[in-house]
Amino acid sequence: MVSCKICGYETDKTIQQHIKFKHNIPVSEYYDKYPGSSVYSDEYSEYLRKRINERDPSYKKKLSESTKRLYQNKEWVEKHNRALKEKALSYIIRKGQKKIAGHIKKELWIAGKIKI
Ligand SMILES: [Zn+2]
Numbered sequence: 001m002v003s004c005k006i007c008g009y010e011t012d013k014t015i016q017q018h019i020k021f022k023h024n025i026p027v028s029e030y031y032d033k034y035p036g037s038s039v040y041s042d043e044y045s046e047y048l049r050k051r052i053n054e055r056d057p058s059y060k061k062k063l064s065e066s067t068k069r070l071y072q073n074k075e076w077v078e079k080h081n082r083a084l085k086e087k088a089l090s091y092i093i094r095k096g097q098k099k100i101a102g103h104i105k106k107e108l109w110i111a112g113k114i115k116i
Helices: 016-022 027-033 042-071 074-095 102-110
Strands: none
Touching (some): 016 027, 042 074, 074 102
């Protein structure tokens, strides 16, 4: 069971749609307002996790074939890496540094963009 922190609505799957359409806010905003909460029930996230795992092999293969091609393009890789860093940086500015993955943090720290 999962319940909406805004109005107390309960469901056994997810309140994702509920938040979007009943309260008119994106789920990301809900997470901002209620840190540590989930829009999925434990049962449903377990189900989703299982489904992703089952789908994983073909998904991975598809991904690796197209990304392999992309990664052979040096220009693209540089552009991609730069875009990722910029994204991480703007994310840090918006959310504070807490949610950033360690390796990105370290890289930004090395580049002198943030203080740890
Ligand atoms: Zn609600």
